[in-house]
Amino acid sequence: MDTKTLIDAYLGCRSNKRRSPDSVYFELHWERDLKRLEEDFADRSLVSLLYAFVAPRPRPREVIACLMQGKILQYYFDINVRPKVEGELTERTYNNRIGYGPNKAVEQLMKDIREVSQNYTRDCWIIGRDIRAYFPSSDLDRSYEHYRALIERYFSDQPELQEDLLYILLRTNYSYPEENIHLRSPRCKWDPIIAEGKSVIFNAKPGKGACLGNQYWQVEKNYDLNDFDHFQVDTCGLHYVRFVDDMRWVVANKEAGLAHVALSEKKLKEEYDYEMHPRKRSCQHYTKGGDFIGIWFKPGRTYIGNRVVRNAKKHIREWNRHASQDNIDHFIASINSYTGQMKHHAAYNIIRDLVDNCVSQKWLRYVHFNEDRLCYQANAGYTHNELLLRKYHFKLHRNDKARTAQRPGVAAA
Numbered sequence: 001m002d003t004k005t006l007i008d009a010y011l012g013c014r015s016n017k018r019r020s021p022d023s024v025y026f027e028l029h030w031e032r033d034l035k036r037l038e039e040d041f042a043d044r045s046l047v048s049l050l051y052a053f054v055a056p057r058p059r060p061r062e063v064i065a066c067l068m069q070g071k072i073l074q075y076y077f078d079i080n081v082r083p084k085v086e087g088e089l090t091e092r093t094y095n096n097r098i099g100y101g102p103n104k105a106v107e108q109l110m111k112d113i114r115e116v117s118q119n120y121t122r123d124c125w126i127i128g129r130d131i132r133a134y135f136p137s138s139d140l141d142r143s144y145e146h147y148r149a150l151i152e153r154y155f156s157d158q159p160e161l162q163e164d165l166l167y168i169l170l171r172t173n174y175s176y177p178e179e180n181i182h183l184r185s186p187r188c189k190w191d192p193i194i195a196e197g198k199s200v201i202f203n204a205k206p207g208k209g210a211c212l213g214n215q216y217w218q219v220e221k222n223y224d225l226n227d228f229d230h231f232q233v234d235t236c237g238l239h240y241v242r243f244v245d246d247m248r249w250v251v252a253n254k255e256a257g258l259a260h261v262a263l264s265e266k267k268l269k270e271e272y273d274y275e276m277h278p279r280k281r282s283c284q285h286y287t288k289g290g291d292f293i294g295i296w297f298k299p300g301r302t303y304i305g306n307r308v309v310r311n312a313k314k315h316i317r318e319w320n321r322h323a324s325q326d327n328i329d330h331f332i333a334s335i336n337s338y339t340g341q342m343k344h345h346a347a348y349n350i351i352r353d354l355v356d357n358c359v360s361q362k363w364l365r366y367v368h369f370n371e372d373r374l375c376y377q378a379n380a381g382y383t384h385n386e387l388l389l390r391k392y393h394f395k396l397h398r399n400d401k402a403r404t405a406q407r408p409g410v411a412a413a
Contacts, residue, residue: 001164006038006072013068013075026068037069041164046073046171048180050211052201054189058307062193064177064200064211074215077168080161081147082219084154089222090229095244096218103344105243106295106302112239112250113286113299120299126290127249127261130280134221134245136200137274138210143220144173150223172216177201177209221245228268236260243293250286258283295345302345309350312338316358323362325387328378332367335359336375343374 010030017023026033040046049067054060066074086097094105109126116124131137147169155162178201183190193199200209210217221244232240232249238260239250251257268274284290289298296303312335319331339351355369366382369375378384 001038001041001076003034003038005076006034006041009076009079010034010072012079013072017071022065022068022071033069034072037072041073041167044167048171048175048177050175050177050180051182051184052177053183054185054193057311060189060192061212062190062199062201063213064181065213066175066211070172071215073168074172077165077172078215078219080155080165081151084150085219085223088150089226090233092233092240093222093225093229093242095242096222102243102293102295105241106292106297109241109248109250109292110297110300110302112241113297116239116250116252117286117299120286122252124250124252124286125254125257126282126284126286127251127257128280128282128284128290128292129247129261129265130277131245131247131268131274132277133196133198133203134274135210135212135217136198136204136208138208138217138221138224139273140173140207140209142272143210143224144169146223146226147173147220172214175211177211178204225272228264228272231267232264241292246293248292254283304342304345304347304350308338308341312342312354313358316354320360320362323360323366325366325382328366328382328387329384331363332376332378339375348374 014023014027049070050064051067052062052064055063089097092108094100094102094108113124113126114120116122148166151162151165151169155165181201183201190199190202194202197203200211210221225242229240229242232238241248249257249261251260265276268276282290286299289296291297291305294305294308296305315334315338319327319334323331335354339354342351351374365379367376367378370377
């Protein structure tokens with residue numbers, strides 16, 4: 001890997017992480033650190049650059065991340081390998097894929113319900129299962145062999161690239177966080193996670209444990225069950241949807257469906273050493289609806305989960321205490337992340353309740369609610385560029401001047 005390739009990987013990696021602490025710290029001496037990374041990579045002397053913290057919401061969860069040096073290499077690995085992975089995945093797995101995501105997964109589930117029930121005129125059942133401790137139970141050797149075979153199959157005509165990818169795979173897959181980790185949260189915050197057996201650092205068995213928070217593992221855990229997904233879709237021809245470790249089957253015959261799911265559980269245990277969560281097992285008639293990845297559904301409609309609504313109200317109350325022009329961008333980004341999720345479901349009344357009853361009147365000086373797009377926007381004179389213009393006396397480009405001049409009451413610089 002030469003310097004230009006490494007710089008391109010760095011610029012691509014930081015494009016959506018520019019303001020993260022790791023990216024800011026790395027950028028202070030990025031030429032020096034990139035050169036060191038290049039030398040370590042050429043000498044094959046890379047070390048683990050992992051740290052861990054506990055994310056408190058929605059429940060305590062262990063997150064294992066890596067410094068910017070590790071993210072750059074994982075990004076380089078991903079842009080080369082992910083297209084090959086995408087070509088082998090089924091259309092029924094929706095996590096960490098461009099153009100997919102949770103909303104698409106719920107849409108597919110609703111489509112399956114309508115198809116199996118013949119437009120809601122026949123009986124059908126929705127069977128749900130969830131793998132227990134999916135990331136801590138991951139087998140490192142199986143993950144490595146899957147990716148190694150993929151790289152050797154697709155990059156045999158590029159020996160130098162193949163060797164680099166295999167080395168990144170080796171160092172990333174076998175990073176052993178239980179031995180090479182820096183804890184950024186107090187040790188006491190791990191107690192509830194350890195009690196549930198969901199800690200890679202403290203609970204994982206030898207040779208097991210994937211790092212939740214690494215780009216490599218997010219994609220690999222989708223590819224890990226690829227053969228299982230093909231068995232469900234291609235071999236058995238079932239209406240099946242998976243998002244990470246959350247699975248749903250839509251069947252017309254309840255007894256046959258439960259028997260197949262029991263066979264699938266046995267297959268996961270024997271071939272992958274995964275166990276289903278005992279408290280996350282369901283089998284419901286479609287008229288009763290159910291939930292899937294935080295979305296509640298009924299025949300022909302979906303609803304946002306109560307937890308999302310509670311979190312939205314909590315964050316709005318927090319921002320109401322800091323209503324000022326310095327926080328306009330943060331407030332808009334925070335509340336629009338919730339309204340943007342809600343407007344895909346039957347949640348118009350919930351959005352109106354947030355706008356009319358939760359958002360403080362103090363914010364109306366700086367922002368307004370766009371009824372057509374169902375989102376908040378900055379008022380004239382308080383957009384990001386206009387605030388920078390007044391604060392730092394920036395000179396706007398021609399296009400920015402034209403847009404600014406079109407707003408009533410705002411003079412272009």
